[in-house]
Amino acid sequence: MKVVVNLKAYPCDPVGVATAAREVADETGADIAVAPQAAHLDRVADTGVETWAQHVSAVEHGSHTGSTLAEAAADAGATGTLLNHSERRLKLADIDAALDAAERAGLDTCVCANNPDQIGAVAALGPDAVAVEPPELIGTGTPVSKADPDVVTDAVAAAEAVDDSVSVYCGAGISTGEDLTSARELGAEGVLLASGVAKADDPKAALADLVAPL
Amino acid sequence: MKVVVNLKAYPCDPVGVATAAREVADETGADIAVAPQAAHLDRVADTGVETWAQHVSAVEHGSHTGSTLAEAAADAGATGTLLNHSERRLKLADIDAALDAAERAGLDTCVCANNPDQIGAVAALGPDAVAVEPPELIGTGTPVSKADPDVVTDAVAAAEAVDDSVSVYCGAGISTGEDLTSARELGAEGVLLASGVAKADDPKAALADLVAPL
Amino acid sequence: MKVVVNLKAYPCDPVGVATAAREVADETGADIAVAPQAAHLDRVADTGVETWAQHVSAVEHGSHTGSTLAEAAADAGATGTLLNHSERRLKLADIDAALDAAERAGLDTCVCANNPDQIGAVAALGPDAVAVEPPELIGTGTPVSKADPDVVTDAVAAAEAVDDSVSVYCGAGISTGEDLTSARELGAEGVLLASGVAKADDPKAALADLVAPL
Amino acid sequence: MKVVVNLKAYPCDPVGVATAAREVADETGADIAVAPQAAHLDRVADTGVETWAQHVSAVEHGSHTGSTLAEAAADAGATGTLLNHSERRLKLADIDAALDAAERAGLDTCVCANNPDQIGAVAALGPDAVAVEPPELIGTGTPVSKADPDVVTDAVAAAEAVDDSVSVYCGAGISTGEDLTSARELGAEGVLLASGVAKADDPKAALADLVAPL
DSSP: OEEEEEOTBOSSOHHHHHHHHHHHHHHHOOEEEEEOOGGGHHHHHTTTSEEEESOOOSOOSBSOTTOOOHHHHHHTTOOEEEESOTTSOOBHHHHHHHHHHHHHTTOEEEEEESSHHHHHHHHTTOOSEEEEOOGGGTTSSOOHHHHOHHHHHHHHHHHHHHOTTSEEEEOSSOOSHHHHHHHHHTTOSEEEEOHHHHTOSSHHHHHHHHHTTO | OEEEEEOTBOSSOHHHHHHHHHHHHHHHOOEEEEEOOGGGHHHHHTTTSEEEESOOOSOOSBSOTTOOOHHHHHHTTOOEEEESOTTSOOBHHHHHHHHHHHHHTTOEEEEEESSHHHHHHHHTTOOSEEEEOOGGGTTSSOOHHHHOHHHHHHHHHHHHHHOTTSEEEEOSSOOSHHHHHHHHHTTOSEEEEOHHHHTOSSHHHHHHHHHTTO | OEEEEEOTBOSSOHHHHHHHHHHHHHHHOOEEEEEOOGGGHHHHHTTTSEEEESOOOSOOSBSOTTOOOHHHHHHTTOOEEEESOTTSOOBHHHHHHHHHHHHHTTOEEEEEESSHHHHHHHHTTOOSEEEEOOGGGTTSSOOHHHHOHHHHHHHHHHHHHHOTTSEEEEOSSOOSHHHHHHHHHTTOSEEEEOHHHHTOSSHHHHHHHHHTTO | OEEEEEOTBOSSOHHHHHHHHHHHHHHHOOEEEEEOOGGGHHHHHTTTSEEEESOOOSOOSBSOTTOOOHHHHHHTTOOEEEESOTTSOOBHHHHHHHHHHHHHTTOEEEEEESSHHHHHHHHTTOOSEEEEOOGGGTTSSOOHHHHOHHHHHHHHHHHHHHOTTSEEEEOSSOOSHHHHHHHHHTTOSEEEEOHHHHTOSSHHHHHHHHHTTO
């Protein structure tokens, strides 16, 4: 199971969470990545943890002031990126072009979507992974695997029907090891999580608990 | 073959083009729709031609000032709508929600996309039709069926792989009967066209020539 | 006092509200405009009421599928338009270009903004009027003139400091004659209202009550 | 004169340009800042040059995946930010909120705009500086101070009429010391430049030539 910890724009200590994640990954063999703000990629990558961008722009090198250039994210140490998170929804054509940008820069990709139909849609664009996150559950602490398990199994089926080489992750409300196990049983190969770790008093303990059942 | 004449924001006479389209449809049995500005839907529908919106918003009834409500378009006589035209690209989640809106309002739907990958993506959202229009050919007078026939056949294959009940149209540069025939031979079940008719000195003659080979 | 009734995407009968507004305007001499969906402009204008668009696009005639062309709104009977409503916020450059578009099409303009600073900003672009509408009060039934009267007086001062030929309207929560009088006493020369009339059981009575103190 | 070197998404060496800028600033006393990609802020700031973000988002700490949080930019060493560059135009309300965000994070601000009217508008929002950059001149090598000097003097007048504490910079086509002197003579207190330095074979020589007349 892949575990991607999205730090969003939280008032957390990105290096502290990243160090905790790297330690848990080292100690347990769990596959954990941390996705900080672009401005924090450098220092997060310096901890040795697998580092992801939260977003890259649908652009190549050129006159694109204020963009998040995939190559710059890679320079700063990112090896993967989220795309189309529900807090940063993209135009369809821009998801397609951002996937091209990520591929040029050597970044792994996980495209988020709200429901199984949209998961089928983004799977058709050839990402490495897709993540189903019902927007109404994000930040609630109620895991999608419990609140609406059919969303996960339907998303897995939708992606498989389009391209069975695309991994399916799930997100929204994931915070415990039990949530992770449930997600795996429903067919997910990874999870996105955020506040459950980023806002924890002890991020290392939170992550260790999370991956304990793996 | 479905023929959708997109009037964009052209300085044309929408009622004149609509009347011409209705006459050609009546005289030849061709399946022709005209897509005017939202503010012109009423008067275009009054000509008796099949009338489409160029876009509807991803909203339900409510506090959405400045939206294009699908129900209002339907009230004004529209029976179909384009979505995600390259001049009005939408977020993926909004294509999905606009399709829901169109369905609630009883509108047929045709979702545009730039390339076969994106055609596969939008086909997964369950529209009635999809239209492949390489942006670089729009308005050039060079038909996609001649400039890049593989785009059409690949789009047909991409849609079919995802959902074989979705019709595939093609657009960009279509203006003659030969273009229409080529498109049909490549597997398209319809065409989008715009300037070739909307800006013609004699729209009726242009449309009659276009559909003559059908 | 100018009274602009914004029908948003409400499930109301636009012709019924428009007819009521025209009758109240005729009977009282009040200056009332109705702003329906673009697709309803034609039939609303046919009632004889002053008709406004809810939005026009920052474009000229051309290849702009899915835009709301100012000239098309004018064709359909609009004589004014709102711009930058909080439900349809625009890029600064697009407010500027949409004002140009409206002027070309002969439409009066009222640019909305959230607070006095933004009112000063939009006044610098030369619209006919600006409207201050604190987003947190829209649809609450609590009039801005009561909840936060300083917002109105500060907006009037901000606009005057930049260009004293620009009228200042206020909106958000306006529904009674008392609200209208309060707004006028605070320096507003018009009001925007929406649900108070559009969703009233008897829109004519609601409007008649509203303008009674004028 | 302030000199802001915008590295956009150019395929340049951000640390090389930053080092050159710091050396020229040290040697000449010129006031030079470098604005790299967010992911490069850390390493650019490490050179000791004054470092600016190209953009910050209109958000506070919270659930804003893919945003450019002002506080994160400041953490990484930024002390200022551009906003509303013509390649990253913002909604008016978002310029206002991004200025608040920059102020909270202690960043200096320069809001770009296309023409004198828009300069007046953004000056009303209380930034530290505004920059007029006619989009049609960006990247042309033809300086705005030569192609259209009235744009600069009109922008200075427009800003002063609204708030005379706001500095006015100019951009678009600036590359030589003569351009800088002309801009100053027209009333500008700073310049934005990009390709003239970022794409120069010898960025240090280009910058030294630029600031020589100061």
